[in-house]
Amino acid sequence: MYSSGHDGVCSDMWDTSYSSSYWCGNASSGGWAEVDNEFAKSGRLGIPVGLTYKVDSLFADRAKHWNNATSAVIHAWHSQSWFTNMFEVKRHTNSTLFFGRGGSQGGRSWCRCDQCSYAAKDWCKNNTDPKALISGTFYVENVLEELDSPQEFYSSAGSLEILLNATYDPYNISFIVPRLSTLIEIRGTTNIVISKVGFRDTKQTYLDKYGVPSGGDWALNKQAAIVIEDSSFITVKHSQFKRLDSNGILLMKRCRNVTLKGNEFSWIGESAMAAWGETNEWDGQAGNQPRGTVVKHNIVREIGIYEKQSSAWFQAKSCQTTITGNLFFNMPRAAINFNDGFGGGNIVSNNFIFNTCRESGDHGAINSWDRQPFIWDSILGFNPQPTFITNNFIFAGYGASQGVDNDDGSSFYHIINNVFYDADGFKMDYGGHDSLFADNLIITRPYDGQNCVNMAAFYPKHQHRYMFNTCIMPVSVGQKVGHLSYCNGNNQKPGILRNNSYFSKGANASFECNGQLDTLLQVQEKFHLESGSMSNELPSDDIIFDWIHSKVQSFHQQPTKRMEIM
Amino acid sequence: MFLLLMRTDASNLECKTRHLMVQSISEEITSLRPGVIRDVAEALEMERLCGVKLDSNPVITTDLFACGSIYIASDRSHHVGDMNSIEDAVNYLSSSGNTCKDMVLRSGVHYLKKTLILGKENEGLRIIGEDSNTWISGGTVVNSKTNKLVVETFAENVLKLHYEHSNTSKDATNLFMLEPHIRMQRSRWPNSNTEVDQWGYASTLSGKVSVTLDSVEAWLAPPRGDIPTFTFVDLRQPNNPSSFIKNDSAQVSPY
Numbered sequence: 001m002y003s004s005g006h007d008g009v010c011s012d013m014w015d016t017s018y019s020s021s022y023w024c025g026n027a028s029s030g031g032w033a034e035v036d037n038e039f040a041k042s043g044r045l046g047i048p049v050g051l052t053y054k055v056d057s058l059f060a061d062r063a064k065h066w067n068n069a070t071s072a073v074i075h076a077w078h079s080q081s082w083f084t085n086m087f088e089v090k091r092h093t094n095s096t097l098f099f100g101r102g103g104s105q106g107g108r109s110w111c112r113c114d115q116c117s118y119a120a121k122d123w124c125k126n127n128t129d130p131k132a133l134i135s136g137t138f139y140v141e142n143v144l145e146e147l148d149s150p151q152e153f154y155s156s157a158g159s160l161e162i163l164l165n166a167t168y169d170p171y172n173i174s175f176i177v178p179r180l181s182t183l184i185e186i187r188g189t190t191n192i193v194i195s196k197v198g199f200r201d202t203k204q205t206y207l208d209k210y211g212v213p214s215g216g217d218w219a220l221n222k223q224a225a226i227v228i229e230d231s232s233f234i235t236v237k238h239s240q241f242k243r244l245d246s247n248g249i250l251l252m253k254r255c256r257n258v259t260l261k262g263n264e265f266s267w268i269g270e271s272a273m274a275a276w277g278e279t280n281e282w283d284g285q286a287g288n289q290p291r292g293t294v295v296k297h298n299i300v301r302e303i304g305i306y307e308k309q310s311s312a313w314f315q316a317k318s319c320q321t322t323i324t325g326n327l328f329f330n331m332p333r334a335a336i337n338f339n340d341g342f343g344g345g346n347i348v349s350n351n352f353i354f355n356t357c358r359e360s361g362d363h364g365a366i367n368s369w370d371r372q373p374f375i376w377d378s379i380l381g382f383n384p385q386p387t388f389i390t391n392n393f394i395f396a397g398y399g400a401s402q403g404v405d406n407d408d409g410s411s412f413y414h415i416i417n418n419v420f421y422d423a424d425g426f427k428m429d430y431g432g433h434d435s436l437f438a439d440n441l442i443i444t445r446p447y448d449g450q451n452c453v454n455m456a457a458f459y460p461k462h463q464h465r466y467m468f469n470t471c472i473m474p475v476s477v478g479q480k481v482g483h484l485s486y487c488n489g490n491n492q493k494p495g496i497l498r499n500n501s502y503f504s505k506g507a508n509a510s511f512e513c514n515g516q517l518d519t520l521l522q523v524q525e526k527f528h529l530e531s532g533s534m535s536n537e538l539p540s541d542d543i544i545f546d547w548i549h550s551k552v553q554s555f556h557q558q559p560t561k562r563m564e565i566m
Numbered sequence: 567m568f569l570l571l572m573r574t575d576a577s578n579l580e581c582k583t584r585h586l587m588v589q590s591i592s593e594e595i596t597s598l599r600p601g602v603i604r605d606v607a608e609a610l611e612m613e614r615l616c617g618v619k620l621d622s623n624p625v626i627t628t629d630l631f632a633c634g635s636i637y638i639a640s641d642r643s644h645h646v647g648d649m650n651s652i653e654d655a656v657n658y659l660s661s662s663g664n665t666c667k668d669m670v671l672r673s674g675v676h677y678l679k680k681t682l683i684l685g686k687e688n689e690g691l692r693i694i695g696e697d698s699n700t701w702i703s704g705g706t707v708v709n710s711k712t713n714k715l716v717v718e719t720f721a722e723n724v725l726k727l728h729y730e731h732s733n734t735s736k737d738a739t740n741l742f743m744l745e746p747h748i749r750m751q752r753s754r755w756p757n758s759n760t761e762v763d764q765w766g767y768a769s770t771l772s773g774k775v776s777v778t779l780d781s782v783e784a785w786l787a788p789p790r791g792d793i794p795t796f797t798f799v800d801l802r803q804p805n806n807p808s809s810f811i812k813n814d815s816a817q818v819s820p821y
Binding site for chain 2: 001002003004005006007008009010011012020021024025026027040041042043044045046047048049050051052053054057058059060062073077081095096098110120123127129131132133134135136137138139140141142143144145146147148149150151152153154155158159160161162163164165166167168170171172173174175176177178179180181182183184185186187188189190191192193194195196197198199200201202203204225239240242243245264267269281282283297299301302305306308325326327329330332350352354355358359360361373375381382393395398399421443541542544545548549552
């Protein structure tokens with residue numbers, strides 16, 4: 001199915017000039033899609049236009065001192081903490097803040113108490129309105145009466161007030177008011193190099209109208225320190241991007257052979273690097289997408305200062321990207337995000353990734369969605385090339401669930417020879433297919449019980465393959481390898497699983513299949529799955545470390561003989 | 567590279583794996599600037615979790631290339647013959663017919679008045695920074711020389727600076743100190759260091775630097791508006807308008 005929507009309330013909220021929105025369609029599906037689906041079909045989005053605070057609340061105590069909250073900004077987490085929304089206050093009367101601009105920074109609606117009460121259990125229980133919109137926590141900025149701490153400022157027409165530690169000499173200090181949100185725009189050209197240049201002080205853009213580029217959860221604005229559009233053979237290298245309040249680099253439409261190499265991004269308001277192509281609904285054969293981009297040896301850290309749904313690298317309607325040898329750490333959500341499966345052919349290799357999803361969950365250090373099919377090639381049609389994720393060393397700490405979260409429908413991923421520490425293993429969700437997860441070393445941790453593998457069924461010949469993996473379940477994780485379904489199925493099977501090694505205390509690895517717990521031996525005998533796989537005693541920490549070390553060393557070697565038979 | 571002090575919170579395996587991450591990064595990524603490895607070790611909490619301190623830091627080099635025809639003066643470096651602005655240099659190079667289209671930005675800050683647009687006439691252009699202190703800024707300077715300043719004491723050891731600057735103030739939605747380059751925070755409640763404080767649902771500061779739903783009576787739902795125009799195509803059907811058939815679609819009742 002291909003589904004999208006535009007105009008009406010959709011275009012009131014989001015910029016649909018480049019792309020209609022999957023979430024404004026009447027047939028969206030996947031995780032919590034019924035929420036957006038209902039809102040789109042009713043013409044009433046789940047994004048608030050105001051906030052009424054309780055008169056006896058902490059917030060009310062504060063707000064009663066505000067003479068004028070007009071032009072204040074509320075930053076609020078989405079109900080399930082997938083992104084943050086910002087809203088400009090245009091009026092404050094009694095105990096209500098009415099919003100003006102903003103609200104489009106994420107691609108999706110907030111859910112209501114009758115849709116996802118788990119997100120705010122106690123609040124919903126005490127709320128008489130079952131259709132109450134749920135948020136996460138929030139804060140307010142740009143209120144004069146809240147100017148009370150060093151390093152804060154308040155601006156209004158005609159003046160600027162700044163609080164500063166007295167250690168600074170106020171007569172010998174300069175401030176920068178950002179005026180531009182894009183510094184360099186490269187459009188319709190070729191063969192340009194930017195080298196060893198620092199970029200700083202761009203204007204924040206989070207109250208702009210964002211677009212929803214494709215079927216992932218994201219919305220994105222079209223501003224960045226460097227915007228590259230309809231261009232080829234552009235190189236940005238050894239440059240610094242520091243304290244920019246929009247995006248770092250954004251590739252738009254038809255870009256070919258752009259190289260982003262050896263750059264460092266830090267303290268960025270939104271994403272470091274992003275690519276956003278254009279299609280005519282499902283048809284991308286015109287080629288108006290970034291293809292063949294190389295993202296190499298970059299360092300990205302401390303991004304998503306304002307918009308939490310930000311990544312080191314994000315792509316939508318883009319393909320054949322090589323992301324290699326990068327260092328990505330300290331960010332609120334995924335380091336690498338594939339918003340759709342357009343074209344595939346990406347290579348993600350030899351990257352070092354840790355401290356991702358520091359402020360969010362239900363996500364991975366690398367994250368993907370594949371909810372909308374696209375024709376990217378006149379011969380191959382809808383079928384993308386495989387995306388290879390190989391030789392990466394990933395810590396999936398904080399809220400990251402997997403090293404790679406292949407979410408809703410993600411297909412054609414070949415995830416081979418990686419180290420995933422503190423991570424769940426392979427995930428299939430909402431009908432992903434044709435992926436290979438092989439020869440990875442996974443050291444799991446207690447999370448949600450998916451542990452080594454979580455696979456449902458799919459049509460024969462298109463199932464996922466999970467093989468030659470080593471999955472270590474520390475004592476705290478227990479024995480459960482993960483979830484399978486349709487183990488007895490005739491037309492559908494839970495993928496091909498074989499030649500895996502599971503390590504747990506007591507050497508008694510078990511699988512939950514159709515709600516029942518079976519040992520590895522039972523799974524092999526009853527369901528003819530996991531041939532050649534073994535359940536082993538948990539080794540010592542020293543041995544586990546030797547395996548990790550060997551695997552990391554192997555990142556520089558040729559693929560093993562074993563890989564050739566896969 | 568490391569001095570092993572003593573193990574603290576994390577397991578031996580975890581510490582060794584974190585250590586391996588740092589080592590591998592320093593070996594793999596050759597373009598690291600000085601200081602990055604120390605930051606990596608800090609981000610991995612090597613000292614707090616594992617009692618490990620970094621005692622050295624790799625130094626790296628990056629290339630500088632230029633055929634050296636055009637130099638652009640910065641706010642603090644102006645040599646004889648330098649052009650005054652990036653815009654001037656780009657315009658000159660696009661119209662001069664020079665085969666060498668290298669422009670070198672002098673060390674310092676280069677303030678852009680408007681977005682620099684590079685198009686077909688700029689093919690072959692190379693923009694090179696003189697050193698790692700070369701910056702392009704999208705901002706305007708505010709200080710006591712350019713704007714009238716009133717200083718008063720706000721609290722003990724805290725000053726309040728009041729600039730009159732009618733041209734820029736209404737646009738000051740974000741603000742940085744020039745040197746050191748520090749982000750200033752719009753007056754906020756609850757107070758927080760926006761750059762480093764984490765306020766996600768599971769973050770320790772959630773509800774401390776942010777407000778919980780306990781203060782909320784209701785988020786106001788928007789009024790009903792026009793229903794969007796929907797596009798829906800069943801790609802399994804032979805006569806679908808894409809001219810391709812897709813019958814393994816991930817989102818077709820997969821279970």
